[in-house]
Each structure stands twice: as C-alpha cells, then as structure tokens.
C-alpha cells in the first residue's frame with residue numbers, strides 16, 4: 120500500500136467522526152456497539168439521521184450537514200482513502216453532526232436499527248448494468264434499506280446514468296410505487312424555474328443543484344445530464360422489473376471524452 124494511503128488510514132484512526140469495525144466485532148454477541156445508538160452516543164441528540172451510501176470523498180454528506188444543523192449525517196463507503204477527504208473537512212470545520220462509517224452497504228442493518236434512518240442518499244453509484252442484485256436501487260438493496268428506514272423514510276438517487284434512471288423508474292412502476300420526484304435533467308429544470316421566476320417544488324431540495332460531488336463534476340464536464348428520483352419503499356414483496364433497458368454507451372470511453380451519449384439524448 121502507498122505511503123499516502125497509509126498516512127490517511129493512520130489519520131482516520133485518530134478522527135472522532137470516523138467509525139470502522141473489524142468484522143469480528145459485527146459477528147460478536149451484541150454486534151456493532153453503535154447500532155441504535157448513533158443519536159445518543161455519536162451526535163448527542165435524536166435529530167433525524169441521513170445516510171449517504173457510496174459517499175466517496177463525502178462532499179454531499181459534509182455539505183448537507185453544514186446546511187442542516189437540525190439533522191445528523193453519516194457518509195458510508197468501503198474505501199477509506201476517499202472518505203478521508205470528507206472526514207478531514209468535517210474535523211477541520213468542527214461539524215458535530217457528521218460521521219463517516221467505513222463498511223459495505225450490504226451490511227447496513229448490522230449498523231442501524233429498524234427505523235433509525237430517515238433518509239438515504241445514493242449519489243452517482245456504479246449502475247451495475249449486468250448485476251441487478253448489486254444495483255443500489257435494485258430490489259435486493261431496497262430490502263436492506265427498508266430494514267433500517269423509518270416507514271416514511273425517503274430514498275434519493277442522483278445519477279448521471281440513463282440506464283440506472285430508467286431502471287429505477289421501471290422498478291418503481293413494477294412495484295406500484297409513485298415516485299415523490301423524478302427528473303432526467305435537474306439543472307435544466309432549475310434553469311427553467313429561474314427563467315420563469317418560479318421556486319423549485321419542495322420535492323427538489325436546494326442542495327440537489329447547489330452541491331456537486333466529485334463524480335458529478337466529472338460527469339458534468341463530460342456533458343452528461345444529471346438525474347434525480349426520490350421515493351419511499353412500501354411494505355410487501357418487491358419485484359424486479361421485467362424489461363430490456365438500453366445500456367449506457369459512454370462509460371467505457373476515456374475520461375476526457377465530452378460526449379452526450381445517444382441514449383442520454385433520447386432520455387431528454
């Protein structure tokens with residue numbers, strides 16, 4: 120492992136806002152000591168808890184926390200070296216409503232009790248075009264989220280991927296779920312609202328267009344449009360949609376390529 124990574128890992132061991140547990144702790148009797156106790160033991164209050172899954176460098180987690188002192192925010196990612204950026208920012212800015220948890224999203228219910236979480240943000244995940252069970256808006260993952268969310272909890276997806284956007288809409292339709300919000304180009308929508316002097320609907324929080332993650336900036340610079348869906352997960356069995364979805368064709372292209380893809384153009 121490179122020296123830089125080792126330094127970051129050592130620093131994270133000392134940061135109060137960073138939580139990471141060996142698997143043996145999760146497997147032991149009692150499991151994660153923070154399960155059901157994030158409000159009391161980490162934040163010292165019972166404010167609503169928002170998770171960002173696959174938070175990368177944690178820009179969204181930190182910025183949401185900065186804007187909402189009445190909420191608690193936890194960024195979750197498996198990669199510690201990325202998370203270090205957000206953890207350092209939260210530490211330097213003395214934000215006491217932010218934490219970072221290094222773990223796998225699949226293990227969410229080992230860390231949170233039923234009903235402990237109010238909102239889940241999923242920001243620019245890999246669309247996992249070949250593996251529905253790994254897809255972060257796939258029904259298997261939604262079942263995991265449902266085990267920790269309040270009954271009125273909301274899942275928010277922000278993505279560049281036409282494939283994932285379409286898949287998520289199809290998944291909602293297959294399960295008779297009415298999205299709370301769905302938009303295939305949030306910046307165009309916000310621009311129109313500005314042009315006509317209209318406020319954005321309440322379902323589109325200001326942070327949506329005001330906070331950009333690292334990956335979001337990359338995709339925007341390549342000319343991609345940014346999409347958003349918000350929804351609740353009802354009780355009952357969830358079904359995978361039975362539809363063919365055109366895969367994204369831009370992901371394999373070199374990073375500097377600016378190319379609104381054909382599939383993206385069709386989406387708009």
Ligand SMILES: C[S@@+](CC[C@H](N)C(=O)[O-])C[C@H]1O[C@@H](n2cnc3c(N)ncnc32)[C@H](O)[C@@H]1O
Nearest residue numbers: 173174175196197198223224242243332333334
């Ligand atoms: C494409 S990046 C997006 C990062 C960040 N949300 C952004 O927009 O800049 C996806 C992130 O999800 C994390 N990730 C992917 N699968 C995960 C899993 N099963 N558990 C935890 N983190 C995961 C990766 O480590 C990576 O940091």
